[in-house]
Amino acid sequence: MEIEEIKKIIVDQKEEIEELFQKEKIIERELDPQRLKRFLKYPNILVISGVRRSGKSVLALLLLKEEKYGYINFDDERLVNFTKNDLNKLLQAFYELYGENLEYFIFDEIQNIENWELFITRLRRTKKIIITGSNAKLLSSELSTHLTGRYVDFTLYPFSFREYLKFQNVILKKEDFYSTKKISQIKRLLKEYIALGGFPEVFKFGKTIIKRIYGDIVNKDILFRYKIKNKSAFRELAKYLVSNFGQKISYSKLKNIFAIKNVHTIKNYVEYLSSVFLVFVLDKFFYKLKQQFIAPKKIYVVDTGLIISLAFQFSENTGRLIENVVLSEILRKKAYLDEELEIYYWQDYFGKEVDFVLKKNRKIIQLIQVCVNISDLAVKKREINSLIKASEQLKCNNLLVITSDYEGQEKVKNKKINFIPLWKWLITY
Numbered sequence: 001m002e003i004e005e006i007k008k009i010i011v012d013q014k015e016e017i018e019e020l021f022q023k024e025k026i027i028e029r030e031l032d033p034q035r036l037k038r039f040l041k042y043p044n045i046l047v048i049s050g051v052r053r054s055g056k057s058v059l060a061l062l063l064l065k066e067e068k069y070g071y072i073n074f075d076d077e078r079l080v081n082f083t084k085n086d087l088n089k090l091l092q093a094f095y096e097l098y099g100e101n102l103e104y105f106i107f108d109e110i111q112n113i114e115n116w117e118l119f120i121t122r123l124r125r126t127k128k129i130i131i132t133g134s135n136a137k138l139l140s141s142e143l144s145t146h147l148t149g150r151y152v153d154f155t156l157y158p159f160s161f162r163e164y165l166k167f168q169n170v171i172l173k174k175e176d177f178y179s180t181k182k183i184s185q186i187k188r189l190l191k192e193y194i195a196l197g198g199f200p201e202v203f204k205f206g207k208t209i210i211k212r213i214y215g216d217i218v219n220k221d222i223l224f225r226y227k228i229k230n231k232s233a234f235r236e237l238a239k240y241l242v243s244n245f246g247q248k249i250s251y252s253k254l255k256n257i258f259a260i261k262n263v264h265t266i267k268n269y270v271e272y273l274s275s276v277f278l279v280f281v282l283d284k285f286f287y288k289l290k291q292q293f294i295a296p297k298k299i300y301v302v303d304t305g306l307i308i309s310l311a312f313q314f315s316e317n318t319g320r321l322i323e324n325v326v327l328s329e330i331l332r333k334k335a336y337l338d339e340e341l342e343i344y345y346w347q348d349y350f351g352k353e354v355d356f357v358l359k360k361n362r363k364i365i366q367l368i369q370v371c372v373n374i375s376d377l378a379v380k381k382r383e384i385n386s387l388i389k390a391s392e393q394l395k396c397n398n399l400l401v402i403t404s405d406y407e408g409q410e411k412v413k414n415k416k417i418n419f420i421p422l423w424k425w426l427i428t429y
Helices: 003-023 033-038 056-063 084-098 116-123 136-146 161-167 174-178 180-196 208-226 231-243 251-257 263-275 289-294 304-309 315-336 377-394 422-428
Strands: 045-049 069-073 104-108 128-133 151-155 279-282 297-301 341-347 353-360 363-370 399-403 408-412 415-421
Touching: 003 056, 003 069, 003 084, 033 056, 045 056, 056 104, 056 128, 069 084, 084 116, 104 116, 116 128, 151 315, 161 180, 161 422, 174 180, 180 304, 180 315, 180 422, 208 231, 208 263, 208 304, 231 251, 231 263, 231 297, 231 304, 251 263, 263 279, 279 315, 279 341, 297 304, 297 315, 304 315, 315 341, 315 353, 315 363, 315 422, 353 377, 363 377, 377 399, 377 415, 399 422, 415 422
Parallel strands: 045 128, 045 151, 069 104, 104 128, 363 399, 399 415
Antiparallel strands: 279 297, 341 353, 353 363, 408 415
């Protein structure tokens, strides 16, 4: 490409960004921006990864809003013929437009360019760089080959419920937790949030945009990127996993369902879906890693709005939808606040199950059960018995049940169990 052509794309994209910030409602995300920016104090790379259309570019731009920077988004049809040989021309175009003392750069979806990591390796010696991308596996594997210990990876998720409330101009005060009117409003907005999900563009274009996001994830981020030959089988598998969210899977069973000869192919397919953050694979908790590897996994989806918009959801799945919301919130906490947090599910030989086991370092720090029908005494008893059993086996007394409405504290077999409604947990977690 010619430098003048590259300049035009840079300027056009800059104008689009300026228009976006002028016209759209930009929500500051609930993370510590100064912590992320500190990673750039030294010649370093900050990698912001996450599902497509989750707001990665906006976050990168917000981090550098006080700085002079060069920005380019490679997910642009005008750059379809851009190659590694044009990367130095890109750098020259930035310098000619903004001056040779330019210190910060943002490269959006740079994994579209072959051998991009070699260019970044050279540039990072003197510049501060933010890379955004929707494929964690490609970004991390390529960077780690050339930049061991010289980059920091951060995962951004779609809007949390707190961010959704902020978007809806709902500001909560301490006394609001005791206001019948305010609680009613929050619960109504929670239903909307579960139905719509947290993709920022949904609030601008409506739910129809979600099918397009899903299509781009499957087609652009996986089928095209990994050059999968059996496209039909892969699409069916993706649809199956999304529709069976919150359920256990095994690679061998999936192999039989989709008549795929090799179980490693199934494993790779699931890993591809996980690497682009469409699904999350939850391992069963074992102290021995070997048992963990061979045990059935549980599958969750990045966004409940995506589940519902794709017509995979039915009324009887309310409990699993809430489970999905809870896991997404725990994953946000892990990414934004506590990278050492590990998440599992637990099940004993008799079928007793706990939805989420939270582990930090070598210690189990909390057991979480999701129970929508807490008013059903049989269901309540079953869920509590599982929680108590896990508590005894895993030596953890921090026990929580997330409910639809019920709040309180109960003592069972000398174990204290806290009950909290989903809306309150999402706001205070």
